Amino acid sequence: MERLRTLLTRLDGRGYKAYQELRGSYQGEWYHLHIDHVQGDPFAAPSRIRVILPRDCRHIADEWLDSKWRRIAVEDYLARQVAAAIRQTGSRKQGSGKSGLIAIDAPGQEILPRTAVKVTNEAIEIRLSVGLPATGRTILGQDAARLLGATVPAVVKQGVVQMDQQGLRRHLKLADQQQAIRRFLDEHGYVAFIANGAVLPRESGTSNRPLRQGRVIPFQSPPSLEIAIPVPHQQEPIRGMAIPAGVTLIAGGGYHGKSTLLHAIERGVYNHIAGDGREFVITDETAVKIRAEDGRSVEGVNISPFIQNLPFGRTTERFSTRDASGSTSQAANIMEALEMGTKLLLIDEDTSANNFMVRDAKMQQLVHKEKEPITPFIDKVRQLYDSYGVSTVLVLGGSGDYFRVADRVIMMDEYRALDVTARAKTIAGEHDDRQCEGGTSGFGPVTHRVPLPDSFDMRRGNRGKVEAKGMATVLFGDERIDLSAVEQLVDESQCRAIADMLMQIAARVDGTKTLAELMEELYEMMEEHGVEAISRHVGKHPGDLALPRRFEVAAAVNRLRSLRIKA
Numbered sequence: 001m002e003r004l005r006t007l008l009t010r011l012d013g014r015g016y017k018a019y020q021e022l023r024g025s026y027q028g029e030w031y032h033l034h035i036d037h038v039q040g041d042p043f044a045a046p047s048r049i050r051v052i053l054p055r056d057c058r059h060i061a062d063e064w065l066d067s068k069w070r071r072i073a074v075e076d077y078l079a080r081q082v083a084a085a086i087r088q089t090g091s092r093k094q095g096s097g098k099s100g101l102i103a104i105d106a107p108g109q110e111i112l113p114r115t116a117v118k119v120t121n122e123a124i125e126i127r128l129s130v131g132l133p134a135t136g137r138t139i140l141g142q143d144a145a146r147l148l149g150a151t152v153p154a155v156v157k158q159g160v161v162q163m164d165q166q167g168l169r170r171h172l173k174l175a176d177q178q179q180a181i182r183r184f185l186d187e188h189g190y191v192a193f194i195a196n197g198a199v200l201p202r203e204s205g206t207s208n209r210p211l212r213q214g215r216v217i218p219f220q221s222p223p224s225l226e227i228a229i230p231v232p233h234q235q236e237p238i239r240g241m242a243i244p245a246g247v248t249l250i251a252g253g254g255y256h257g258k259s260t261l262l263h264a265i266e267r268g269v270y271n272h273i274a275g276d277g278r279e280f281v282i283t284d285e286t287a288v289k290i291r292a293e294d295g296r297s298v299e300g301v302n303i304s305p306f307i308q309n310l311p312f313g314r315t316t317e318r319f320s321t322r323d324a325s326g327s328t329s330q331a332a333n334i335m336e337a338l339e340m341g342t343k344l345l346l347i348d349e350d351t352s353a354n355n356f357m358v359r360d361a362k363m364q365q366l367v368h369k370e371k372e373p374i375t376p377f378i379d380k381v382r383q384l385y386d387s388y389g390v391s392t393v394l395v396l397g398g399s400g401d402y403f404r405v406a407d408r409v410i411m412m413d414e415y416r417a418l419d420v421t422a423r424a425k426t427i428a429g430e431h432d433d434r435q436c437e438g439g440t441s442g443f444g445p446v447t448h449r450v451p452l453p454d455s456f457d458m459r460r461g462n463r464g465k466v467e468a469k470g471m472a473t474v475l476f477g478d479e480r481i482d483l484s485a486v487e488q489l490v491d492e493s494q495c496r497a498i499a500d501m502l503m504q505i506a507a508r509v510d511g512t513k514t515l516a517e518l519m520e521e522l523y524e525m526m527e528e529h530g531v532e533a534i535s536r537h538v539g540k541h542p543g544d545l546a547l548p549r550r551f552e553v554a555a556a557v558n559r560l561r562s563l564r565i566k567a
Contacts, residue, residue, distance in 0.1 A: 001028045005145045012141025016041050019132050019139060028153060030057060030161075035148075036540040041137055042097030046129035048541035049148075051156045053124050058161050060119060064172060069271075073175035075117040076107055077168050082117070082126055082159030083107075089154060094143045098131030102147075102155060105544045109208045109278075110270040110490050111175070113547040115532045126156050127543025174279060177231040178271045181238065181282045184229045188242075191344045191391045192265050192283045193229070194219050195240035199277025200257070200264040201415075208490070210277035219261075222410070222419035238280055241410075241417060245391045247381050249402055251420070252412035258395045259348055261412060265393060266346050266488055269549070284391075287344035288337040288551050291351035292326035293485045299558070300565030305380060305444030306331040306356070309373050316373075317447070322561065326353030327374055332558075334377075338390065338446045340516060340554050345384075347377075348395040358399050378402055379436050383443040403428035448514040450566035456506030457562070466503055468495040476502055479561055486555045493546035498556050500534045500545065505557065511566060515557060519550040 004026045011018050019038050026033045030053060037048040065071045083106035094100030104127070105116040118125040130152065133143035185193055194200075198219040201211040210216075221241030228237035243265075250258045268283030304316045307328065324332060330353050334345065349357060358378045359367075382405045384390045396402055403409060409424040410417050458466060458477045467475045471492045472484040476499075483489060483498075505518055513521075525533050526547070535542030557563065 001026050001033070001149055004033070005149055008141040008145040008148075010141075011139050011144075014139050016132075016134050016137040016139060019047075019144075022132075030054075031153060031156065033148065033152070034541075036537070039098075039132065042095065042099050042131065042134040044097075046098050046101065046103065046131045048537070048543065049128050049130055049152070050541055050543070051126045051128065051152060053126075053156070053160065055119065055122060055124055057124070058163060059165070060124070062121075064168075065119060065121075067179075069175050069179045070172055071119065072113050073111060073172050074168065075114060075119055076111045077171045078119070078124065078126070078160055078163065079104060079107055079114060079116040081163045081167075082128075082155060085155045085159035089151070089158065093131075094133045094147070095135045095140055096137070097134070099133040099135075099140070100143065100147060101129075101131040102152065103129045105493050105546070107273075107546075108491060109272055109276045110267070111273060112270065112491060112494070113531050114493065115530070115535065115542045115545045118530070118532070124160060126160065127541055128152065128155075129544070170274065173233040174274055175271065176233060177238070178279070178282060180231045181229050181280065182285070185242070185282060185284070189245050190227075190242040191245050191287070192243040192268060192393065193227075193240055193280070194221070194261070194264065194268075195238050195280030196220050196226075198240070198264070198279075198281050200260050200281070202263075210275070217415040220416065222417050224419040225408075225410070225417075240280065243393065244407070245389070246385055246407035247391065247405055248393045249406045249409045249424070250393065250395045250412060251397060251409055251424070254397060257412040257415040258397060259350060260415070261410075261417070262346060262348055262393065262395045267490065269488060270490065284344045285549070286342045286551070287346055288340075288342045289346045289348075289487045290330060290333050290337065291348070291485055291487070292353040292356065293329040293333065294324065294326050296324050296329050296332075296482070296485070296559055297322050297561045297563070298324045298328065298332045299563040300449050301332045301335050301558075302445060302447035303328065303331040303335055305335070306375050306377070307373050308375070309370070318565070318567070320565075327356035329353075330356045330377075335446065336554060336558050337551060338388065339448055340519065340551050342551065343390055345390065345392045347392065349398060350395070357396075358401050360399070360401060378405060380443060381405055387443040388446070400424070400427060400431070404432055448516055450511065450514050451505075451509050451518070451557070452511050452564040452566055453509045455560065455563045456502070456509055458503075458506060466499050468492065468499040471495050474499050474502065474556055476560060477562075481556050481559050483552070483556060483559070486552055489548065489552050491546045493544055494548040494552065497531065497534065497545040498548055498553055500536055501548075501553050502556060502560075503536065504534050505553075515554060519554060522553075523550060 022035045032052045034050040039047045133140040199210045203209045225241045227242045228239045230237045252258050264281045266289045268281040272278045300318045302317050303319045307316045358376050403424040408421045411420040474481040531547045532542040
């Protein structure tokens with residue numbers, strides 16, 4: 001570090017590009033500083049640095065790292081502690097552009113595998129971004145020396161060496177309990193669990209934080225659906241509503257909490273931090289939220305289980321369009337999720353195509369089945385479960401026709417859940433004048449597609465640039481992939497990871513592997529080497545990525561307008 005201070009004194013007052021001389025490694029009293037990337041000017045993306053310290057600088061017990069979920073929890077906690085230290089002491093602008101700023105890829109409400117912190121058997125590695133100080137484009141060497149030699153070490157010391165160890169133990173206990181619930185659901189045939197006392201509403205439609213002001217009604221299970229799940233670290237089990245596999249309807253009037261409950265279930269594929277309100281809302285990790293998506297591109301998808309007999313004999317077994325309708329896009333979204341191995345579909349009528357969901361008796365009489373290419377979801381949802389074991393949770397407020405095919409009906413009444421299955425079945429028996437249009441031959445085939453290599457030619461336009469823009473867009477060459485309708489992306493860092501994963505997929509596509517096989521390869525590599533294995537900065541500073549699920553990565557591939565599928 002003395003060598004670094006001497007170098008910065010020499011660079012003081014020179015042009016900003018002279019900062020490039022800083023790249024390298026420097027030894028401090030209790031840490032190593034690695035400067036991996038130096039920004040080109042003070043207004044560019046910040047420089048990337050790593051601070052590595054021995055694990056014994058702060059006791060991290062071996063048993064805290066003995067399972068995948070515990071290691072994720074430890075790294076998540078350290079990232080939160082460093083982020084808190086930065087907010088308290090570290091990040092102050094000193095000059096032009098991003099000068100003086102310090103940042104870590106800070107976690108949100110969800111606990112995700114990240115690359116911001118890496119804990120091994122020997123060391124703790126903290127990956128930061130810093131803005132090297134300048135006035136205009138003139139180096140402020142003394143400010144840089146204070147930033148790298150004093151402020152950054154102080155932030156790491158506060159966040160790691162002086163961290164709240166009891167807080168880490170609580171974080172690990174919660175992770176153990178969440179894992180125990182996931183295991184219990186899987187072993188006992190449940191697809192989701194909502195604990196009594198859970199706070200499901202959020203502050204607003206743009207906030208992921210729990211609603212705390214006004215009247216907040218904690219969730220309470222109907223007695224008929226309540227179970228008790230034993231969890232470690234406490235004697236009392238956690239009680240709440242368990243949703244069994246099968247077909248479940250969530251009904252009720254508008255503004256009574258139907259969509260709020262479904263939204264909590266869709267986010268339950270991730271673990272949440274203490275205080276979020278959804279700590280014990282746990283969902284099958286393969287659950288996929290399905291919606292209509294007018295205008296999306298569809299390539300080579302077998303949508304024949306839902307749509308057949310198009311005019312002019314057009315086939316739907318390898319269906320492609322650059323501008324899908326609501327019903328066609330919803331059918332494609334379901335088939336693509338099945339292709340990736342989902343075991344639970346989540347559907348809200350508010351974001352669905354009405355003609356895809358149901359055709360009532362009067363419309364059946366007016367437009368006969370042979371004139372209607374669409375087999376509505378109501379006539380396939382039961383077959384989907386019987387043929388493939390794929391469950392569905394639906395929010396419906398406008399059609400009681402689904403009562404007949406549902407295993408259970410939950411009604412939300414002023415944010416209180418009621419089991420009204422018996423009453424719904426009675427109503428269905430009294431008014432069942434609708435004809436089933438699904439046939440008797442089962443759900444139909446799920447086709448695995450093989451992408452062709454020229455689908456991923458990044459040289460088209462924009463000089464091969466692949467880049468994430470926020471949480472809803474990935475630039476791939478001259479294409480803009482729109483992920484705004486992919487509702488289970490929760491972090492911009494996941495979108496950055498998707499951009500890097502598209503590059504990995506592009507290198508692996510050979511015209512023989514299915515999309516599912518390509519995903520399996522990618523996730524096996526990350527299972528062995530960590531999320532950073534997919535980074536274009538591997539071996540240096542891959543510290544701004546969070547793991548997306550394969551369903552969201554496949555969604556990006558499927559929305560690539562250059563995608564081509566082998567015949």
